[in-house]
Amino acid sequence: xxxxxxxxxxDEHARRLRWEQxxxxxxxxxxxxxxxxxxxxxxxxxxxxxxxxxxxxxxLRQTLNGFFPRFGGxxxxxxxxxxxxxALDGLERIxx
Numbered sequence: 001x002x003x004x005x006x007x008x009x010x011d012e013h014a015r016r017l018r019w020e021q022x023x024x025x026x027x028x029x030x031x032x033x034x035x036x037x038x039x040x041x042x043x044x045x046x047x048x049x050x051x052x053x054x055x056x057x058x059x060l061r062q063t064l065n066g067f068f069p070r071f072g073g074x075x076x077x078x079x080x081x082x083x084x085x086x087a088l089d090g091l092e093r094i095x096x
Contacts, residue, residue: 003028008036015041031076033063056091058084 003026009018021028021035028035042055060080064073 005037029065031065033065034061035063036061054095056088058087060084 004022005019006022007017007019009016011017016038018036018038021032021037023029023032023035038057038059038061040057040059042057044053044055060083062076062080064076
C-alpha cells in the first residue's frame with residue numbers, strides 16, 4: 001500500500017523532524033482528513049549506562065474523516081500506537 005509523506009519542518013537545533021502524510025489519491029483518504037508525525041530527540045543522562053543517552057519521542061496526530069471519529073477512532077488509535085511502539089522498538093534494537 002502506497003504512503004507518501006512531505007517534510008514540513010526540520011529543525012536541527014531543536015532536533016525535531018515533522019512530516020505529513022499526503023492523503024489525496026491514496027487509500028488513506030477515505031479514513032483520514034490529516035496525518036502528521038513528529039520525532040524529537042533529547043539528550044539525557046543515563047545512570048544505568050554510565051553516560052549519555054537519547055530520549056526519542058514520536059508523536060502521531062491524525063484527524064479522521066466522516067463517521068470514523070465516532071465509530072473507528074478506537075481502531076485507528078490502536079493501530080497508531082502499535083506503529084509507534086514498533087518504531088521505538090526498532091530504534092532500541094539498532095541503538096543498543
